[in-house]
Amino acid sequence: MTQAEVLTRLQGVFDNLFLESPKVTPQLTAKDVAEWDSLMHISLLVAVEKEFNVRFRVGEVEAAKNVGEFADLIVRRMTEK
Amino acid sequence: MDLNDVKALLLRNDPSFWPALDSLTRQATEFSDLVFLSSLRKKALARGLKQTAEVPAPLRLAIIGGYSLYPLHELLTHLLESAGTPVELFLGDYDNHVAEIMDPESRLYRFKPQVVILLPGVQRCKYSGTLTDERQAAQACATSTATQLLDLCKTLNERSGAEVLLCNFALPARRDLGEYRARTLASDYTFRKWVNLELSLNAPPYVRICDVEFLANRRGALASEDPRGWFESKQPGSPALLVDLAREAAHLIRAIRNPPKKVLALDLDNTLWGGVVGDDGLEGIEIGDTSPRGEAFKAFQKYIATLKQRGVLLAVCSKNDHARAFEALEKHPEVVLRPNDFVSLKINWDPKSDNLIRMAEELNLGLDSFVFVDDNPAEIEIVRQFAPQVSTILLGSDPAEYVGQLQDCGLFEPRSITKEDADRTAQYRAESERQTMLSSATDMDAYLASLEMVALVRDFAPVDVPRLSQLINKSNQFNLTTRRRTEAEVQALIGRPDHTCFSVRLSDKFGDHGLISIVIGRVSGETMEIDTWLMSCRVLKRQVEETVLNELARRAQAKGCSRLEGLYLPTKKNGMVRDFYPRMGFQTRSATPERGEYTLGLDTYEPRPTKITVKENP
Numbered sequence: 079m080t081q082a083e084v085l086t087r088l089q090g091v092f093d094n095l096f097l098e099s100p101k102v103t104p105q106l107t108a109k110d111v112a113e114w115d116s117l118m119h120i121s122l123l124v125a126v127e128k129e130f131n132v133r134f135r136v137g138e139v140e141a142a143k144n145v146g147e148f149a150d151l152i153v154r155r156m157t158e159k
Numbered sequence: 160m161d162l163n164d165v166k167a168l169l170l171r172n173d174p175s176f177w178p179a180l181d182s183l184t185r186q187a188t189e190f191s192d193l194v195f196l197s198s199l200r201k202k203a204l205a206r207g208l209k210q211t212a213e214v215p216a217p218l219r220l221a222i223i224g225g226y227s228l229y230p231l232h233e234l235l236t237h238l239l240e241s242a243g244t245p246v247e248l249f250l251g252d253y254d255n256h257v258a259e260i261m262d263p264e265s266r267l268y269r270f271k272p273q274v275v276i277l278l279p280g281v282q283r284c285k286y287s288g289t290l291t292d293e294r295q296a297a298q299a300c301a302t303s304t305a306t307q308l309l310d311l312c313k314t315l316n317e318r319s320g321a322e323v324l325l326c327n328f329a330l331p332a333r334r335d336l337g338e339y340r341a342r343t344l345a346s347d348y349t350f351r352k353w354v355n356l357e358l359s360l361n362a363p364p365y366v367r368i369c370d371v372e373f374l375a376n377r378r379g380a381l382a383s384e385d386p387r388g389w390f391e392s393k394q395p396g397s398p399a400l401l402v403d404l405a406r407e408a409a410h411l412i413r414a415i416r417n418p419p420k421k422v423l424a425l426d427l428d429n430t431l432w433g434g435v436v437g438d439d440g441l442e443g444i445e446i447g448d449t450s451p452r453g454e455a456f457k458a459f460q461k462y463i464a465t466l467k468q469r470g471v472l473l474a475v476c477s478k479n480d481h482a483r484a485f486e487a488l489e490k491h492p493e494v495v496l497r498p499n500d501f502v503s504l505k506i507n508w509d510p511k512s513d514n515l516i517r518m519a520e521e522l523n524l525g526l527d528s529f530v531f532v533d534d535n536p537a538e539i540e541i542v543r544q545f546a547p548q549v550s551t552i553l554l555g556s557d558p559a560e561y562v563g564q565l566q567d568c569g570l571f572e573p574r575s576i577t578k579e580d581a582d583r584t585a586q587y588r589a590e591s592e593r594q595t596m597l598s599s600a601t602d603m604d605a606y607l608a609s610l611e612m613v614a615l616v617r618d619f620a621p622v623d624v625p626r627l628s629q630l631i632n633k634s635n636q637f638n639l640t641t642r643r644r645t646e647a648e649v650q651a652l653i654g655r656p657d658h659t660c661f662s663v664r665l666s667d668k669f670g671d672h673g674l675i676s677i678v679i680g681r682v683s684g685e686t687m688e689i690d691t692w693l694m695s696c697r698v699l700k701r702q703v704e705e706t707v708l709n710e711l712a713r714r715a716q717a718k719g720c721s722r723l724e725g726l727y728l729p730t731k732k733n734g735m736v737r738d739f740y741p742r743m744g745f746q747t748r749s750a751t752p753e754r755g756e757y758t759l760g761l762d763t764y765e766p767r768p769t770k771i772t773v774k775e776n777p
Contacts, residue, residue, distance in 0.1 A: 095195055097166065097202055113198070117230050121194040124398055128191070136387045 079156055084130075084149040091125050104146025132156055162195060169199055174209050184241040190398035193405075194230065197237035218244055218412070221272035223251030223259055224326070225280020227393040234405035235276075239412065253393060254280060260311050268319055274415065275315055276324040276369070276408055278395060279308060284328050284354055286345045297344035298353070305357035309366065316365045322415050324408055325362065326369040327355040329396065332380030364574075367411050371396075374403040410569055420550060420570045421524055423466060424515060426533040427477035427484055427506070430554060430561075431463075431496065432456050436487045437480045437636045437696055437732070447493025455558040460495035462562045467500060471571050472522070472584055474503040476514050476531060478538075478699065480636060480735055481506040502584055508699050508735070510603065511538050512545035530570050536669050541606055607702060607770040610667040614706050614771045619653045619660040626674050627662060631691065634677075635732040638693040639725065639739065657682045659714040663707060665698055665771075672698055676707055680715065680723075687715035689725045696735075705767035708743055712764045721762055727755035 081104070089102040095118065100111045108114040114122075127133055132155040142148040165183055168176040180200060187193045218239065222228045228250050236246045249270040251259050256277060259267040267275075284304055286297050312323045328351040340346040344353055351372070359368045375383035378399055388394030395404070428435045433445025433452050445453040446460070467473050473496065477484055484506045488498050498504060502522060505514035511531070519526045526548040533539050534554040542549055552568055554561055619627060628646040635641070652660045663676040675698050679691040689711070694703060715723055725740040729752065737755075741747055745757035 094162070095191075097169070097199070117194060117233055118198065120230055120398075121191050121198075124191045124194075134387075136390050140391070 079153055081146065081149045081153060084152050085145070087129060088126070088145065088149060088152075091122070091129050095121060095125060102145055104144060104149065106145040107143070126152065130156060162192060165196070166199060169203050169206075169208065172206065172208055174211050176203055176208060177210055177212070181241045181243075184238065188402070190234075190402050193234055193237060193402060196241070197233050200237060200241060212243055214245055215243070216245075217247040219247050219249075219271060219273045220412070221249035221251065221267055221270060221275045221321070222278065223249075223256040223267065223275065224278030224395075225254045225256065225283060226278055226395040227253055228278065229392075231278075231395065231401050231405060234401060235408055238405055238409035242409070242413075244413075257311065260315050263318060272319055272321045274324065274412055275319070275321045276326070277308075277312065277315070278326045279328075281328050281351070284351055285347065286350045288345060290339075290343055290345045292345055294344055297350065301344065301350055301353040302357055305354050305361065308358060309361060309363070312366045313363070316363075323366045324369045324411055325358065325366050326371050326404070327358050329371050329375035329383055329400075330380060332375075332384050367415070369404070369408055369411060371400075371404065374407055375400060378403055414572060414574075418528075419572055419574075420471075420530045421528040422472045422474055422502070422518070422522070422530065423463065423571070424474040424476040424518065424529055424531045424549075425463070426511075426535070426538065427475060427479055427487075429534045429558075430532060431460055432487070432491075432494070433558065435696070436483050438633065441483070441487050441491055444487060444491070446491060449493075452558060453493070455561065457493060457495060459558065459561040459565075462565065464495055464500070466565075466571060467584060469571070469573060472502045473500055474518055475501050475506060476511050476518070476533075477506045478508055478511070478696070479506045480732075482734070483732075500584065510541055510545065510606070510700075512542050512549075515542060515546050515549055530568070532565070537610070537667070540669070544606060544609070545602070603700075604770065610669075610701070610770070612665060612667045612701065612771045614703065614773050615664040615666075615777055616706075616710055616773055616775050617662055617664070618776060619649065619662065621650065621653065623662060623674070624649050624653075627677060630674060630677055630695070631693070634693045634695065635730070636696050636735055637699065638691075638730075638733050639689070639736055640691055640728045641730050641733060642691050652679065659687070659711070659718065661710065661714070663703065663710075665701070665703060676703055678707055678711055680711060682715075682718050682720060685719065685721045687711070687718065687720040687723050689723060692725070702767075702769040702771055704739075704743065705769045706771045706773060709766040709769070710773070712759075712761055712766070716761055716764075721760065723759040723761065725757040725759070727757070729753070729755075 085102050085104070092102055093099045096111070096113050098113065100106060108119060123134070123139060130152050132152060134151065134155060138151060139148070142151055160179055160183065162183065165176060165179045168179055180196060184193065184196050187196060222232050222235070232248060232250055236248060239246050249267060249272060251267065256279070259265045286300050288296055288300070308325065312325055315321060315323055330351055331347050336346050340348045344350055355372050362368055375396070383396050383400040385394055385397035388397065395401070425431055433456055434443055436444050446456045447453045448457065463473060485498065485504070488494060488496070503518045505518060507514070515529055515531060516526065519529065526546055529549045530552060531539070531542050531549050532552045532554060536553055539551045539553045542551055550570055552564065554564060617623070624646050628644060628649045631649065632643050652658055659680045661678055662674050665672045665675050672695070676694040677691060678689065680687045681690050692707070711723060725745055727737065727740060729737065740755070740757035745759045748756040748758055
């Protein structure tokens with residue numbers, strides 16, 4: 079799966095969780111979205127792990143600077159499982 | 160109704176958002192669903208969406224302990240608030256609970272909590288010695304760990320008056336130490352078990368144990384732990400465990416304010432035994448060790464008997480023929496619960512909501528102390544509509560699950576059990592006998608209208624013959640003449656001009672009841688003789704009787720008849736329709752113990768009003 083494909087599926091996850099869902103782009107960060115607080119963040123991670131059937135390793139999500147890097151991480155975890 | 164529907168209600172500013180939110184919150188099992196619902200609730204509050212119910216004063220709730228209490232507090236706040244208890248929250252700092260409790264000037268005390276949840280960290284519940292120490296040394300350490308925690312609760316209660324919910328410790332999920340783990344009190348596994356026991360067995364009345372050991376065991380130890388969550392943000396467990404923990408804490412908090420229920424009112428057919436005693440008879444019902452299904456019903460009765468031992472009052476609320484149902488309770492050799500085990504037996508054809516209201520008056524108890532159990536969703540619905548204070552339990556489709564369903568309902572949890580609890584039934588029986596029966600009017604019409612019933616009336620057709628014949632030969636209770644007919648005899652009636660033969664199917668918003676009534680009328684000059692009129696008892700008092708009479712009158716008139724003649728032939732089982740024709744407005748021509756003859760003139764017949772939509776030969 080490519081970053082673009084992951085971003086498309088991520089858009090679906092975001093649409094389910096956010097009341098006013100942002101457009102998912104590689105540059106998007108939590109700071110850009112009012113609804114994206116720490117609770118939403120936890121919720122998002124749980125939903126993403128379920129959607130992509132992956133499990134992130136300790137500390138690595140925090141290291142992703144934006145949605146693009148997060149999508150790359152998802153791709154890595156999907157292929158290295 | 161799903162998450163997107165409730166989101167849509169919020170976006171439309173529809174006040175029915177609140178009940179929908181409550182309902183979905185009760186059902187939600189997933190962490191992410193609850194978090195989502197919680198964020199919807201907060202947005203609705205921020206938008207000022209009007210709440211339908213009155214909002215009570217907030218509960219002052221503090222959560223303190225050896226973990227990050229975020230997002231646990233979100234879940235807990237949401238569970239309480241969506242169910243109508245607003246919360247004012249105090250969140251302790253990470254692992255600062257000892258100081259918060261010991262310092263009389265702390266922010267915790269200034270907050271004046273009514274309830275404090277104390278979630279001590281498992282890292283502090285550890286034997287400090289070595290695996291080879293004497294058992295007494297580890298035991299002393301476990302006791303002192305428990306005592307220290309209970310002492311903290313004591314200080315907390317003395318200084319604030321708050322009730323304390325003390326969380327105990329999940330057991331390790333891993334195989335560390337192997338078989339040896341259980342042979343020493345020094346292993347984490349056994350040590351925590353011991354501390355947990357010391358906590359529960361020594362907890363004073365103002366402390367309620369929030370049993371994390373039990374919750375993690377129920378969920379699965381591996382599914383409950385979350386080392387990544389610990390390292391990243393000091394979480395007490397996996398998201399799934401947080402949900403369990405929040406639900407349990409919310410349940411315990413509600414239990415502080417609401418006492419447990421007192422009365423368990425039970426349906427009979429397909430609840431206490433399998434089958435319908437009015438149709439299947441004493442010999443035909445399924446109860447006892449002769450079949451797996453019978454065993455399941457018997458186990459359910461045995462469990463209910465243990466509830467009675469704990470002080471729960473039992474009652475029967477059944478739509479049934481009183482004599483036959485009572486006979487089964489009294490005489491069936493495998494029945495566990497006998498008539499004397501119940502404080503009240505309401506076995507009749509009245510709406511169950513009326514029966515429950517009468518019971519409450521007779522026992523001098525509030526309706527809100529009643530729990531009603533039935534396998535039939537329509538009965539549960541009428542109680543929810545007309546006696547909404549009663550808690551209801553709709554049994555599932557498998558009697559093997561009945562015991563578990565009742566054990567999980569959380570409505571009969573005692574804070575303590577006394578010797579008097581076991582004798583309570585006798586006291587209430589006496590009280591009940593002193594009270595006179597009071598009838599209560601329920602707006603039956605509104606209920607019937609809400610069922611959205613549709614009757615399909617059909618002339619006998621070849622395709623229906625097997626079902627017609629089956630019902631003609633099986634139906635006992637609501638059957639005026641109990642005339643049996645073979646398939647060939649039923650077939651021979653089709654299309655005869657001197658007969659009118661029709662069947663009725665009934666459906667409502669809960670589903671299709673199938674073929675439920677059959678009528679065979681024979682034309683003799685200006686008279687239509689009612690050879691057969693039978694109906695399934697499941698649909699009694701739903702105005703099917705009136706609908707059928709309207710239909711019969713119309714058909715008789717179309718065939719040039721000026722009157723209907725009805726016949727009642729008594730059997731052992733059809734006592735319920737002894738007075739049926741007079742009740743329907745027929746004149747009695749003759750009535751003897753062997754037969755009753757009745758007549759109804761059609762010249763002035765006005766169709767009876769019903770809440771059933773009739774469709775002819777669709």
